[in-house]
Amino acid sequence: MIFKLFQKAATILFILSPFLMKAQCYQGNTVFGDGEDISYTIHYNWGPIWVDAGVVTFKAKLEKKGEKQVWHLTSTGKTFPSYDALFKVRDYYDTWVDPETFHTINFKRYIYEGGYTLVNTLNFDHEKKKIYSSTKSNNNPVRFDTISIQACSFDMLAAVYFTRTIDMGHIPMYQKRQVSVVIDDQVYNIYIRPLAKEVVENNDGKKYNCIKMSAKMVEGTIFKGDEDVLVWITDDDNRIPVYIEAKILVGTVKAYLHEAKGLRNPMKALIKK
Numbered sequence: 001m002i003f004k005l006f007q008k009a010a011t012i013l014f015i016l017s018p019f020l021m022k023a024q025c026y027q028g029n030t031v032f033g034d035g036e037d038i039s040y041t042i043h044y045n046w047g048p049i050w051v052d053a054g055v056v057t058f059k060a061k062l063e064k065k066g067e068k069q070v071w072h073l074t075s076t077g078k079t080f081p082s083y084d085a086l087f088k089v090r091d092y093y094d095t096w097v098d099p100e101t102f103h104t105i106n107f108k109r110y111i112y113e114g115g116y117t118l119v120n121t122l123n124f125d126h127e128k129k130k131i132y133s134s135t136k137s138n139n140n141p142v143r144f145d146t147i148s149i150q151a152c153s154f155d156m157l158a159a160v161y162f163t164r165t166i167d168m169g170h171i172p173m174y175q176k177r178q179v180s181v182v183i184d185d186q187v188y189n190i191y192i193r194p195l196a197k198e199v200v201e202n203n204d205g206k207k208y209n210c211i212k213m214s215a216k217m218v219e220g221t222i223f224k225g226d227e228d229v230l231v232w233i234t235d236d237d238n239r240i241p242v243y244i245e246a247k248i249l250v251g252t253v254k255a256y257l258h259e260a261k262g263l264r265n266p267m268k269a270l271i272k273k
Helices: 002-014 081-087 156-164
Strands: 037-046 049-065 068-079 089-097 104-113 116-125 130-137 143-148 153-155 177-183 186-201 207-216 228-234 241-248 251-261 270-272
Touching: 049 081, 068 081, 068 156, 089 156, 104 153, 104 156, 153 156, 156 177, 207 241
Parallel strands: 153 177
Antiparallel strands: 037 049, 037 251, 049 068, 068 089, 089 104, 104 116, 116 130, 130 143, 177 186, 186 207, 207 228, 207 270, 228 241, 241 251
């Protein structure tokens, strides 16, 4: 169970895709641009002790794939050197997305967590409405699966960026939404709702106008089935998570915005530098 801790901390960021409507998918992007680079510090609590565990980064670039220019979205998660001796993590997420439809072309995930390894690839065939999954963990045989593409379903990383293209200010507070996210070889339905507009002070002292969200997690993972993950997203045209908090079976995980570079829009949510 412990070996999934950092993976799940990163997954908190990857499933923040509230407000997907089955009749309304991608309608264009004015939120993120080529060269955006955002990072978060991850903090882990076990009892009275808080530990600075590591960092998670997200990068967006426009690159050529074949003859077509597409979004190349990547994310990495790694523990700090001081934490490696206790539990070393080196995670990498990679997806290629069509900028016109925001359909995933293919997705890869490489995991190293305390000696546990996992490699998962997802190849999307949108004409046949199928996802072809390949999963290899430790010394286990490769597992192949075929998954049906659901309306407005995304890989973990594409879901984050797709969500940011949606105008959250027009979603009624407390209205619950369901989102389908493909994780490894399964499709999970996550229930998410906006709760309030609040001012959040980051751990660096900066304050932001934010929309507070909650996400009901998948029971049976290291998250408690009756606990929500809480997320505060900037209430401006960037719509990036500033602060994330989740109770897990063996403590609490927090993620703080560390740095945001190459933003497409001014950071109007920032009210105190």
